[in-house]
Structure formats: structure tokens, C-alpha cells
Amino acid sequence: MKKAILSILGRDRPGIVAAVARGLLDLDCNIENVSMAMLQTEFAGIFLVGMPEGVTVGEIEETLTARLDPLGLQVVVKPCTPPGLEEPAVRSEPFVITSRGPDRKGLVAHIAEVIARHGVNITRLQAVFKGGSHPADNLMIFEVEVPEAVDAGTLRRELHAAAERLGLEITLQHSYIFETLHRI
């Protein structure tokens, strides 16, 4: 079955998920994965759906836009690459990079660039910048996959160097420590 990936963006309000799901059901599409997030007052949702024979990406976009546009939501739909055509999976270990420190422009860019330079993939990013000096108010948490071939020592040193320039405290820790500490 062909698949499509949809992103829905707009101001949050009741009924967004219902409208998207009803539109997809009317086209006989099957929702396989959903991830949604709320940032302050904004909604962002990503839907991965299976498309029946005869339904096109264009039809999905047209149908959903017609229903969601009146709600002030933007829709983007694109075809999904079928599994097996990407590059073979790289063996990697999950790590967590956490930074805390005063807010300023460019924090995400500077740290993410160091991560990218090492070929490390960010699988999840949570960031909160409220300003002020409380450490918990200015926090970036990058969950990353560090390929086995990457030298963790060099990555750590470069992260620390970048953090020092930005006035941040930064840590790179294997994610298992968090599960060990907090979960049974």
C-alpha cells in the first residue's frame, strides 16, 4: 500500500484531530502513526497514512484543505518513501544531549550544527526558552542516535566548546541512565 505523510499546522482549538481523521476516513485512508504537539497556543500534527488504490496525494491535500482551511489550519501532504529504498540502517546508540543556560538567539542552531557535523541524527528535540536565569526555564533536550563509528569523546569535546561559547552547561549521556534511574 502506498503511504502519505501529512502535516497540519495552525492555532489550536477543539476539533482539529476529529476533522483530519474524518477527512481521511472519507477517502478510505488508514492512519498508521500520529504525533502531535502543542507549543504555547499552536498545534502541529504529523499523520502517516496508508492510501487505498486510486487515491492520490493531491486528492488528500484537496479534501483536507477544503475542510481545514475554514478552521485556519494549513495542510501539507507528500508521498512517503516506501521502506527498503533508504540507505541501510546504521548501528547506533541512543544518547541525550541536554543544555541549560541563559536564553539567546542561535542556541538551537549552534548546538544542532555540532550534532549534524558528526553525522548524529536528532530523533527528538524538546526546547523551552522562557528567559530569566532559572536553569529549568531555558532548556534544550536533544535525543540523538550516535552511530557506532562516531567518536563520542570528540563529539563531547566539541559540544562542550560550543556550549562554553554560548554560556551553556551541556551534558551528553547515554539514554539508559534516565530509564535506569526513573523506571522499574
Next chain:
Amino acid sequence: MLTEREIVATLEMVKSEHLDVRTVTLGLSLLDCAGEELAAVRRRIAERIQRTAGRLVSVCDRVAQKYGIPVVNKRIAVSPIAVVAAAFAPEELVEIARTLDAAARAVHVDFIGGFSALVEKGMARGDRALIAAIPEALAVTERVCASVNVASTRTGINMDAVLRMGEVVKAAAERTRDRDGIACTKLCVFANIPEDIPFMAGAYLGVGEADAVINVGVSGPGVVRKAIDRALAENPALDLGGISEIIKRTAYKVTRVGELIGREVAEALGIPFGVVDLSLAPTPQVGDSVGEIFQSLGLHGIGVPGSTAALALLNDAVKKGGAFASSRVGGLSGAFIPVSEDLNIAEAARRGILGIEKLEALTSVCSVGLDMVALPGDTPAETISAILADEMAIGVINQKAAAARLIPVPGKRAGERAVFGGLLGEATIIPVNCGTAENRFVRRGGLIPAPIHSLRN
């Protein structure tokens, strides 16, 4: 998927609450290094330590960095030297202590334990020689730790050995007179010594253990204290049952960290993993204190009425949390109250809130004993022996480990300060009631029989 709360809580535990792995201790059997020719025995011991422990520090550092959890100390515990080197005279045993010290330095570990004898029922020739060698061995080495087990619940108290150890403690203090008797900080007298303690100065590798084993000592008094403070801030009406639950959960977390680090170090070294010893072991830093926990529990300070009950609650909750977290819990596992190594306890002793009598009462419910207690330099050997005998009796009757690390500080009196430096800290010398009076009881010697195991009251 990790939550922001889990991640922030972990960072806080390491950064502000002093969560760390206090020690990864490599237990190393030296039994097959025994022999009759001193030079050959020394060579075999040095080679064995170098070969097995050569990578210990680098592996610990790598694993610590991977998880972001400091491994503060890396140590070695060897088979009892009184067994390994039973053939030698005291002066030759001092040479073996020098070998251990040099080997420890070569592999960059800060302490090596096992200059030890097990004499709870009687002393063999090697035991007598080792005990005679202790003062000199601890004075001429930096990293060697000694322990002597003089009592057990199965055998009773070897009062001849207790009497002898009073003299040894005095001699060790005198031999390091210029450093406030620092040799005594590396000497523990034990009842019911566990074979797998990773903490110094009592660590040695039991004769029932494998060739090599990795034991881990985790600490975290600061983490426990902060957890109690947070819980009480959220619910000021929390009762002691609720506080016990908080301590249990915290102990669980800390133990899990220790096991994770220990298992990974063991695997990297190709050595079996032994036990996690979850003991609340303080250091002389603000925020890393067992004494501060007493204040969080609502006591004016450690030593005031209520302290023994508070310590019993703490010690038990720590054990329960640890036992749930890991099926490989061993060593001492509980709370330590080393006077000089804990700023808050040292302060309680200075202010006179905590005396030796209350300390002794506390040791009946905690995991070790009279630890790092500085006494007046004129305390006679037989009084030291009598204090040791009291502490051993607490361990023997309660079927628990009990130890004493007493420092009769040469040339100093009660109220003066003894300074040992670093992790060993400093303490006010506390008085001993009737300390200089004659003590014919301990001079009688013999064996105090093993206790009855029925009619328990």
C-alpha cells in the same frame, strides 16, 4: 520516550545533590601468590595487580563519562594478606605492604584494602605477624588499608585479639604522630566483616570469592536529603511512614545507577560483577552529609534524643530500597556515620551534641560502627580495647557488621581538632568517660562465647 522531568531530575541529582558512584572496587584474589620466598611473593602480587587492574581506572572513567555519573574512587581489595603471606615475619609483611602500595600507585587507584586478618576465634602465626606489622605498614605506605575481624555472631568475641588491637591502634597513632595519627584512619576493627565490602578501610576479598570480582559502592546522602526536603515542601504533614517511602524510592534509584555502572565496568574488564553496596557514605562537603538528613527529619542535630530512631528509619529504608532495586546487594548497605568525614556530624561532635556514648547507641541500628572517631591521645590502649569490645558486642549480638575506626590523636586532648585532610576530613576530639581508669575486664582475655540464638529479647 524520555520526559523532561526525568531528564531534569537526573541532572539535578548529579549536579546539586552529589549523586555519584562512590567507588568501583576490584576484588582480587592473591591466594595463589603465596609462597615462602619473599621476593617471589612480592613479584607475583605486583604482577597480578598490574595485569588485572591495569585498565580499571580508564574503563571506569569511560563508563562514567558515557552515563554522566562520576565514579569518584577506583579501588582494589585483595585476599587477606595474613593468609597470603602467612609464612612471613612482621618486617617482611611491611615489605609486602610496600608492594601493595606501589602496585596501587602504578594502576592509579587511591586505596588498596586487604592488609587483613580474620581472628574471630583464634590467631594463627600469620595473623599474629600481620597484626604486629600493621602500625609500621600503615605508617610507611599511603594507600594500604588494614582490617582485623576479631568477632562474629557464630564464634563470639576474641578478647585476646581485642586487647591486642587496642595496642595496635595506639602504636599506629604514635607511629604517625606528626599527622594526627593518620595511620588509624586506615585501620578498621570488625565484627562480622562482610567479604565483599567495596568501601575502605574495611574492603578485602573474602576467601570464598572468585579470582576477581567488581563490587560497587554507591552513596547519595545529598540525594536522599533533597528528596525528603522536596516531599516535605509538597506536603508538610507527611508522616514518618511517608518519609520512609521517599527514602526507599530514592535508595532504589541510586542502587540502580550503581548496578548499571558496575555491570558495564565488569563486562568491559571481563570480570564477574559482584554486588552493589548502597551505603549513605558522606564526604566533607556541604550537601553530601548524613547528618543533614537528621535535620531534614526534624531533629536539631545528630545526637539529640530521637537520633537513634531516626537512624533506624533511615538505615532500614535504604536497605529496603536497595534490595528491591537489585538482587546483587551486599557489603555493608546502610548508613555510615563517620564523624570526621561528615561536616554536619563533625559539627555535632564539636558542639557536644554527639558524644561517644550516643555514637555507640547509633551504631546498634546503622550499618557500620564507631567510624573516624578522634579520641584524646592519652587514652590508654586498654581503654581503646574496651571501646572496641563494646562495639564488637553490638555487632555480635545484633548479627550485623560492626566496626571501629578510632584515632587516639597523639599529644592532643578532648576539644582540640584533629586534621586528616581530603576525604578523611577533620574532627573535634571527643572525651571518653573514665577513659584513663584501669580496665581489668579487657585484660582478662579469652573468648566471650557466641550468643544464644533462642530466647531472643
